[in-house]
Amino acid sequence: MLRNGDVVLQRYQIESALGQGGMGAVFRARHVHLDTEVAVKVLQRSTGPETAALMARFLREAKLVAKLNHPNIVRVLDFGLIPELDDAPCIVMELIDGPSFEDVLIDHGPQPFEVLLDVCIAAASGLTAAHEQGILHRDVKPANLVRAADGIRLVDFGIALPLADDVRLTRAGALVGTPIYMAPEHLLGAPATYATDLYALGVTLYELACGLPPYDDKDLGSLVQMAMKGPPAMEPPDDLPPIPGLFEQLVLRMLAPDPNRRPESAAHVAAAAMSIRKEARKRAARASSSALDDFARLSSDSSQSLPEVRPPAPPAESGVPPRTDSDVPSSIRERGTWSRPFPPVKKPSKS
Known part of the structure; x- marks a missing residue:
């Protein structure tokens, strides 16, 4: 080598x-x-x-x-x-000098909603370009999505195939891909389609949100049985905000056991994710504007005033006469140091 x-x-x-x-x-x-x-x-x-x-x-x-x-x-x-x-x-x-999202998941755990949107839009946009050329990726997963300085890249087309070639490969009995990201119909021997790439993207987004894929089993038969029942609800960890309902619906649609019930295309997924991002930003802006309006109303309300600050009460009588300016040397008063000076150090007498 x-x-x-x-x-x-x-x-x-x-x-x-x-x-x-x-x-x-x-x-x-x-x-x-x-x-x-x-x-x-x-x-x-x-x-x-x-x-x-x-x-x-x-x-x-x-x-x-x-x-x-x-x-x-x-x-x-x-x-x-x-x-x-x-x-x-x-x-x-x-x-691409950056980590894969498999590395991100290992190092930092489940990702917040904003990152999920970035991954969804980038991956779906890349798949759209591939599908328009009649090319299936066939192995979409966190390890094959890399975060670069200028965006997210879909990598490792080592098992990519033109759609017609995939039909021939499937007929020959070959199974290519990573099983937990593979659609149930493909695991059962049906040819890969654009819908199987979308299924793999759905598993990827689910895993990035929750920390685990929706199903995981080394036995292919058990994996197919779980996938055919449909995915469980997305439950991110407690330290992350809940996933907005519209985005969860989009991910769960990609994971539909029936390929005909998945989104029509990768372009539709990208457009839906961009629409969700736009709506999320609008809601965030409205919430921020509402908070600023509340602060402005509070500031202009003449009935609202700061609480009166009273000076501290004088100390109780202790029998010690109060200190006056004359007790402090002028050099210290000029510096503003209001503490009594140390007593002078007596020089030792010569014996």
């Missing part, structure tokens, strides 16, 4: 390893001429009979994502083969 300092495709110098994916390793690299940072994803070498299929799938990922020019989807910048690694293919992508 690649080491720090190696140069691939004659222009990308490897700086460090970033992680291991389902199909290969990912490295941080720098363009030797432009001095820009990139991510280089390299397919793991394999000598098994699946090598040709893996290489074809890897090439498909590069071509698919290269078609998707959208601010919420990771950009593909280059593609090529590495002769030093027996012509292993590599994809060069923009480097």
Whole structure:
């Protein structure tokens, strides 16, 4: 595998390893001429009979994502083969220096409503761009949503497929994806559709809100049975405000067991989430305005006055004569230090 300092495709110098994916390793690299940072994803070498299929799938990922020019989807910048690694293919992508929402969930726990809205709008907008090109992501989950400095990106299209190819793959008996984010009909063998991507987004949002997915079981049969019953209500932890009803309805619709009862498209989900955000901001502005109006009314009400502040009562007679200015040296009075000076220190007599 690649080491720090190696140069691939004659222009990308490897700086460090970033992680291991389902199909290969990912490295941080720098363009030797432009001095820009990139991510280089390299397919793991394999000598098994699946090598040709893996290489074809890897090439498909590069071509698919290269078609998707959208601010919420990771950009593909280059593609090529590495002769030093027996012509292993590599994809060069923009480097996103930020945590995945799986990391956010592990480090910070369930997320507030405002963050859920940001994730929903970004992911649904990215899926809209992919679906318009006839491309299914097939593995939407917190680990594949990354928070960058300028927004949220949908990443890892390693198992993405054109819709027609997914039908052929399903007929061959392959099950690709992460089971707890997969729609029940897909777990039962039906082809993936745009509705299965929306189901996975619904599970993702539910998990980010509540800290756990709506259902979780290592046994696929049990997982399907739970999913077919429909999702439980969303219950965020006590230290977070409750989820607004409109947003909860949207998430639960994405989790409907019947794909025909889910939102019509990712574009509809994005539009609904933006409408909910607009309404939430209006309500927040009205609440803030009402609070300011209450303060203004209080300030202008002449019947309201500050309570009278009385001076403290004089101390009780103690038999000690009160201190006067003459007791304090003038140098101390000028500094405003109203405390008696220490008595002078007597010099020791010479023996």
